[in-house]
Amino acid sequence: xxxxxxxxxxxxxxxxxxxxxxxxxxxxxxxxxxxxxxxxxxxxxxxxxxxxxxxxxxxxxxxxxxxxxxxxxxxxxxxxxxxxxxxxxxxxxxxxxxxxxxxxxxxxxxxxxxxxxxxxxxxxxxxxxxxxxxxxxxxxxxxxxxxxxxxxxxxxxxxxxxxxxxxxxxxxxxxxxxxxxxxxxxxxxxxxxxxxxxxxxxxxxxxxxxxxxxxxxxxxxxxxxxxxxxxxxxxxxxxxxxxxxxxxxxxxxxxxxxxxxxxxxxxxxxxxxxxxxxxxxxxxxxxxxxxxxxxxxxxxxxxxxxxxxxxxxxxxxxxxxxxxxxxxxxxxxxxxxxxxxxxxxxxxxxxxxxxxxxxxxxxxxxxxxxxxxxxxxxxxxxxxxxxxxxxxxxxxxxxxxxxxxxxxxxxxxxxxxxxxxxxxxxxxxxxxxxxxxxxxxxxxxxxxxxxxxxxxxxxxxxxxxxxxxxxxxxxxxxxxxxxxxxxxxxxxxxxxxxxxxxxxxxxxxxxxxxxxxxxxxxxxxxxxxxxxxxxxxxx
Amino acid sequence: xxxxxxxxxxxxxxxxxxxxxxxxxxxxxxxxxxxxxxxxxxxxxxxxxxxxxxxxxxxxxxxxxxxxxxxxxxxxxxxxxxxxxxxxxxxxxxxxxxxxxxxxxxxxxxxxxxxxxxxxxxxxxxxxxxxxxxxxxxxxxxxxxxxxxxxxxxxxxxxxxxxxxxxxxxxxxxxxxxxxxxxxxxxxxxxxxxxxxxxxxxxxxxxxxxxxxxxxxxxxxxxxxxxxxxxxxxxxxxxxxxxxxxxxxxxxxxxxxxxxxxxxxxxxxxxxxxxxxxxxxxxxxxxxxxxxxxxxxxxxxxxxxxxxxxxxxxxxxxxxxxxxxxxxxxxxxxxxxxxxxxxxxxxxxxxx
Numbered sequence: 055x056x057x058x059x060x061x062x063x064x065x066x067x068x069x070x071x072x073x074x075x076x077x078x079x080x081x082x083x084x085x086x087x088x089x090x091x092x093x094x095x096x097x098x099x100x101x102x103x104x105x106x107x108x109x110x111x112x113x114x115x116x117x118x119x120x121x122x123x124x125x126x127x128x129x130x131x132x133x134x135x136x137x138x139x140x141x142x143x144x145x146x147x148x149x150x151x152x153x154x155x156x157x158x159x160x161x162x163x164x165x166x167x168x169x170x171x172x173x174x175x176x177x178x179x180x181x182x183x184x185x186x187x188x189x190x191x192x193x194x195x196x197x198x199x200x201x202x203x204x205x206x207x208x209x210x211x212x213x214x215x216x217x218x219x220x221x222x223x224x225x226x227x228x229x230x231x232x233x234x235x236x237x238x239x240x241x242x243x244x245x246x247x248x249x250x251x252x253x254x255x256x257x258x259x260x261x262x263x264x265x266x267x268x269x270x271x272x273x274x275x276x277x278x279x280x281x282x283x284x285x286x287x288x289x290x291x292x293x294x295x296x297x298x299x300x301x302x303x304x305x306x307x308x309x310x311x312x313x314x315x316x317x318x319x320x321x322x323x324x325x326x327x328x329x330x331x332x333x334x335x336x337x338x339x340x341x342x343x344x345x346x347x348x349x350x351x352x353x354x355x356x357x358x359x360x361x362x363x364x365x366x367x368x369x370x371x372x373x374x375x376x377x378x379x380x381x382x383x384x385x386x387x388x389x390x391x392x393x394x395x396x397x398x399x400x401x402x403x404x405x406x407x408x409x410x411x412x413x414x415x416x417x418x419x420x421x422x423x424x425x426x427x428x429x430x431x432x433x434x435x436x437x438x439x440x441x442x443x444x445x446x447x448x449x450x451x452x453x454x455x456x457x458x459x460x461x462x463x464x465x466x467x468x469x470x471x472x473x474x475x476x477x478x479x480x481x482x483x484x485x486x487x488x489x490x491x492x493x494x495x496x497x498x499x500x501x502x503x504x505x506x507x508x509x510x511x512x513x514x515x516x517x518x519x520x521x522x523x524x525x526x527x528x529x530x531x532x533x534x535x536x537x538x539x540x541x542x543x544x545x546x547x548x549x550x551x552x553x554x555x556x557x558x559x560x561x562x563x564x565x566x567x568x569x570x571x572x573x574x575x576x577x578x579x580x581x582x583x584x585x586x587x588x589x590x591x592x593x
Numbered sequence: 594x595x596x597x598x599x600x601x602x603x604x605x606x607x608x609x610x611x612x613x614x615x616x617x618x619x620x621x622x623x624x625x626x627x628x629x630x631x632x633x634x635x636x637x638x639x640x641x642x643x644x645x646x647x648x649x650x651x652x653x654x655x656x657x658x659x660x661x662x663x664x665x666x667x668x669x670x671x672x673x674x675x676x677x678x679x680x681x682x683x684x685x686x687x688x689x690x691x692x693x694x695x696x697x698x699x700x701x702x703x704x705x706x707x708x709x710x711x712x713x714x715x716x717x718x719x720x721x722x723x724x725x726x727x728x729x730x731x732x733x734x735x736x737x738x739x740x741x742x743x744x745x746x747x748x749x750x751x752x753x754x755x756x757x758x759x760x761x762x763x764x765x766x767x768x769x770x771x772x773x774x775x776x777x778x779x780x781x782x783x784x785x786x787x788x789x790x791x792x793x794x795x796x797x798x799x800x801x802x803x804x805x806x807x808x809x810x811x812x813x814x815x816x817x818x819x820x821x822x823x824x825x826x827x828x829x830x831x832x833x834x835x836x837x838x839x840x841x842x843x844x845x846x847x848x849x850x851x852x853x854x855x856x857x858x859x860x861x862x863x864x865x866x867x868x869x870x871x872x873x874x875x876x877x878x879x880x881x882x883x884x885x886x887x888x889x890x891x892x893x894x895x896x897x898x899x900x901x902x903x904x905x906x907x908x909x910x911x912x913x914x915x916x917x918x919x920x921x922x923x924x925x926x927x928x929x930x931x932x933x934x935x936x937x938x939x940x941x942x943x944x945x
Contacts (some may be wrong), residue, residue, distance in 0.1 A: 055597050094599040105599050116645065117601040213648035337865025387804020506651050524651070539649045553651075 055105070056095055058087035059068075063153055067359060070122065071160045074353045079429070080346065082169050083141035083329075087160065089149050095136065096120050098146060102325045103138040104186045108193040108318075110209055135159045139170035139328075140182035154362040155369070162349035165343030169335070172436045175222050177331040182324075196314025208315055211542035212322050218301035218508055219323065220329050225299040225509060229309065232283075233292030262386045279587055290513070296584055297509035297523060302326075304510050319546075322384040333503055337441045341388015344374060349390075365530050377457040379492045380470075390457055391448055392432065396408055398448075399428035442500040445493070454489035459496075461486050508553075511580050511590045519550025519563060521591060524554065536560050537567045554591060595626055616678065618627040621688050624935050629895075645674045684804035691935070693942045694896065696805045696862075709761040718758025729755040771811045771862040771894075773802055774848040777830055778869030780839035786900050788831055790928055791868050794899065799940060805863070814851075818844040823853075841873055841909070842880035849888045861891040866941075871900035871927075872906030878912035885913075890922045897941045900927045919945050 058064050068087055075082060090098060100116050101107040120277045123129035137145040145163040147156050170177045179185075182323060197205040220226060232238035286293045291308065299302050301329065306319040332339070348370065374386040398404050402422035411417050435444070454460050467485045479486040506529070512521035520543070536553060540562035544551045550563035559572045580590040679856055687693075730751045734740035739748045802811050815830040816822060822844035844867070844892055852863050873881075889896060900910050910925045917923040926937040 055599050090599060097599050097601040100601055100604075101599070105597075107601075109603045111604065111608045111609050111646075112610045113601055114604035114611075116607070117605050119607055200837070210648060214650045216648075217650045217652075506653060508651055511869070529653045532652050535649040535652060535654070539651055577720070 055088050055090050058089060058147070062229055062258055064089070064147070064156055067157045067354075068160055070357070070359045071157060071350055072162060074347070074350045075161075075164045075168075077353075078346070078349060080164060081171055082164060082167055083139075083143055085143045085145055085167055086161065087147060089147050089164075091149050092124070093121070095146065095148050096124065098136060102328075103136055103144075103146075104183055104325060105144075106187050106190045107325075108190050108197065108209075108321065111206070112162075112213060135162050135166075137166050138183050139167050140179045141171070142181075142183075143167045143170070143482060147260060148551060152362070152365075154360045157354055157360045158347055158351055158366060158369070161354075162343045164350065165346035166339060168346070169184075169339045169342045169436060171435065173331075173339075173439065174436075174438050175331050175335065177328065177335075181350040185233060186321070186324055189317060189324060190469065192317035193321050195313075196312075196317045200314045205314070205318075208318055208545070211545040212302075212318055213543035214539045215302045215305060215546065216322060216326050217505060218299075219326055220299040220330055221303060221327050222334055222540050225297050227300050227303045230296040230298035230300075230510075231292050231294055231308075233287050233308075238295070242426060269542050283587075286423075292513075294510065294513050294584075295587075297511045297580060297590075299507065299509050301508060301510055301522070305523050305543075305546050308513075309546050311546075313359055314544075332499070334440045334442075335390040337382075337384045337391070338436065338439075338444050339388070340384040340573045341390075341392045344385050344389035345392045373524075376461075378462050379454075379496050380460040381460065382496070383587065384524050387457060387459070391444065391453075393452065395432060395435070395448055396428045399424075399431045400424075404431070409429040440500075442497060445496055445500075449493055449496070451489035454492050455486070459507070460492040472552065507578075511584065515549045515552055515591070516561065516593075517563065519552060519561075520547050522551065522553045523575075523577070523580060523590070524553060524555035526574070531555050537562065540567070547570065597910075612676065613936065617686065617690075620683075620690055623918040624687070624690055625932070626772070642673045642675050680800075681804060684800060687801075688804075691939055691943070693801075693939070694944050696802070696942070708764050708766065710764050711759040712762045713758045713760045714757045716754070716757065718757040718760055722757045722759050724757055725757040726751070729757065770860065771802055771806045771864065772852065772856060773798065773811060773813050774852070774863070774865040775813065775815045775830060775847065776815045776844045776865065776867040778839060778841060778867075779817045780821075786931075787870075790901050790931065790934065792831060793934055794868070794928075794932075794937065795866075797934075798864075798897075798941070801938075801942065802864065814848075816844050816848060818847075822847045839869075839873065839877075841867070841869060841877050842884065845881055845884050847891065849884065850893075858892055864895050864897075865889065865893055866899065867874060868899050868901055869909065871903045871909040871911075873909050874910075878909055880911070882916050884915055885923055886916065893922060895941065896923045897925070898940075899924050899937060902929065903927050921945055 064087070072082070072085075091215065094113055095539075097117060098105065100113045100120070107113060110381075111299055120129065121140070135145070137143060143163070145160070145167075146219075147159055151159065154383040176431045200208065232324065283293055302319075302323055306316075306323045311319060351360075351366060354360050355366075374389050375383060376386050377383045402408065402415075402424040403420055403425055404426070407422070408420055411420070439447075461484050462470070464480065464483055464485050472485070472487070476487045476491055477485045478488050507525040507527065509523045509525065510520060511523045516523035522543075536555075537560070540553060540560060541550050550561060552559055554575065557571055557574045559570050561568045561570075575591060582588045595669070651740075654818075656728070659754040661752060701891070711720070714725060727749070730749050731740065733752060733755055736748045739750050740746065777791070798812075798814055813827070815825050815827050816823050817830060818841060820840050820843075824847075844866075848865055853859075885896065898910060900907050903910075907927075910927055914925055915922070915927060922939045928934060928937050
């Protein structure tokens with residue numbers, strides 16, 4: 055691994071890329087480029103794009119497999135771009151790429167870094183890489199303290215909980231747990247709450263005050279509740295007032311741990327927390343990066359800083375090749391959507407007049423100045439929305455056709471068992487599905503990202519144990535994996551752990567696994583009971 | 594961080610250690626069950642399959658999946674991972690597990706194996722040592738001022754006198770030769786479980802001796818007997834049918850004659866292994882004991898006599914044990930079931 059300054063050509067290209075990014079008004083953090091060889095690249099990816107990681111067999115296994123696959127030609131060792139955003143951001147270049155490819159990678163990285171800085175989910179983090187490196191040292195020190203076996207057991211237990219991380223969920227720690235670390239955030243009042251709110255009168259409005267009656271019993275209950283809450287926080291350090299979907303975060307903050315165990319949890323959480331950001335904004339993020347990559351590369355080609363525009367075009371078209379919606383290509387979808395949005399703002403199609411225009415031909419030829427700067431509008435979108443809203447707002451049925459999202463090769467459609475009723479058009483080679491259905495499917499992905507939604511809903515269930523809740527989404531959990539997962543969570547929580555899934559309650563405590571039947575409880579009921587400061591489930 | 598290296602070597606090492614443990618467990622299982630069928634062709638790699646390891650978590654799954662044949666729980670989701678274990682490594686592990694010593698080899702120094710190793714370097718030769726040559730050339734260039742990075746001059750002059758060549762040196766290593774005689778009694782039915790046990794043992798003995806001497810240094814010869822003794826091919830060793838009657842002494846006599854007449858006794862290591870049901874008649878066991886004591890033991894490194902699935906009339910091992918109890922050369926064993934295979938191997942090859 056070496057700094058980009060050790061290569062004159064690349065250092066020059068870096069300077070030009072940053073110059074043009076500045077000229078185009080991009081908001082960039084400090085970006086540090088490094089050059090790696092192929093195996094270093096593979097290793098970096100296994101370390102979640104951080105230069106170091108604690109010793110663990112899972113990374114070892116993935117690397118051994120990957121090396122074998124690279125050596126036997128089953129996998130290419132050529133990677134496009136890898137960047138760890140933050141301030142400073144760390145970007146890594148593959149030393150086997152040509153100068154033109156390196157320039158395109160740098161331009162692409164510029165887009166990612168800016169997106170991370172500006173996005174509504176506030177992904178950017180000062181010194182994230184340095185912090186992770188610090189945590190790695192802590193974990194390695196902890197390994198010495200814990201001993202090899204205990205360290206391995208605890209690490210393996212934590213691996214079970216990694217998928218249960220959701221820092222950007224509406225049920226994250228900030229909105230579900232109050233305590234010393236997370237004081238309760240006041241959520242925005244609903245319209246009903248705003249309506250029912252009393253308006254302040256001048257203090258001398260005596261009649262109003264005389265007629266206002268306060269229920270002493272209600273006031274007493276409220277006071278008692280407040281006292282109980284404070285006592286609970288004082289006793290345990292936290293109080294769960296809503297379901298918490300960020301289970302790894304919850305365990306990190308509130309599980310009883312030794313220093314070494316805490317270091318492992320901290321490392322796991324910080325190194326994996328960006329996955330949630332990626333999955334919620336991948337289309338916008340990759341599209342933004344491709345959009346600015348192209349702009350910067352065209353400037354570089356104009357000033358002849360790099361050569362090979364034909365090769366670049368081939369690579370670009372390959373990266374942005376269309377794919378059906380169920381294996382969508384975020385580069386393709388994001389890039390074309392951003393271009394479409396730019397065109398919309400340029401032609402004044404994001405306006406009330408346009409929305410109200412019924413004539414198809416007029417709409418098609420619409421081109422009116424609205425005084426809006428398209429780039430500023432796009433920046434605003436980056437700052438305010440995620441992929442769900444991006445697709446909901448801008449992906450029309452016409453665009454579904456245009457981007458070939460609903461087009462599938464006929465043979466593949468038969469292989470995938472596509473419902474014939476969903477097919478609206480076909481020829482000898484392709485079938486086209488209903489675009490409305492396609493859009494709905496794409497939006498539904500963002501409901502749960504094809505993963506079970508599990509929440510912590512009680513921290514004092516059986517013998518001070520944890521109660522997890524599997525929210526019904528029409529699918530069941532793999533039964534054979536429930537026990538070992540609960541066992542691992544039990545190992546971290548050091549107390550009983552239960553999972554309510556459908557009509558079954560699974561519990562793990564004292565090395566015993568139990569399963570019993572229960573009446574199914576809807577998630578809304580759990581929410582309501584927690585809102586009313588009641589136990590969500592009682593046996 | 595001007596120049597550093599990102600690597601997962603430590604994690605790979607941890608994983609390799611983990612797999613070594615798993616492989617040892619797998620071998621332990623093989624040995625406990627006497628399941629030596631996993632041994633492949635001599636010298637080939639052993640393929641060990643084990644369940645892939647995957648951390649369990651909450652995932653979607655269809656109802657009932659995982660019930661089946663037991664093995665679809667966590668850690669089984671990824672299917673199998675396959676490891677090629679080099680033959681020598683596998684035999685080394687077996688040796689450690691069974692506490693088998695290296696076989697004593699005779700004939701040291703009599704037969705030499707010649708090879709050439711590149712241990713020295715010189716100014717003339719055929720094979721250029723590029724690294725050394727470059728180092729010398731670089732040193733010379735620096736000395737003469739031609740290589741000057743300060744002034745961006747990276748010229749390295751390769752002069753004739755800088756060239757260094759690898760020079761081969763003749764190395765003589767003692768080569769040990771071994772001959773193994775496998776003897777089988779075909780006067781009883783050799784099929785089914787008996788056949789499997791015999792095959793398993795013969796396979797192990799072959800591999801063990803190949804491991805100790807080197808695959809190309811061991812000659813394996815197969816003999817069978819009923820009332821006559823004759824040499825056969827390996828495949829026929831298990832197939833030859835029942836003629837009737839038995840006289841075991843003659844095969845011992847035959848192998849001794851062959852060892853004496855066809856090989857140099859002073860430089861060849863001889864091994865003999867007899868497989869039978871132990872049902873012998875008359876003075877057969879007495880004759881065998883005599884030829885062992887007088888002729889075979891002074892010449893052979895190891896002789897093994899194994900009764901495979903003996904019956905109530907089996908007495909070969911019983912009779913011979915009077916003369917050869919805890920003998921260094923002659924080892925006696927009985928195999929009643931598959932799991933006795935390992936004990937038999939230990940009896941044959943462990944130090945007393």
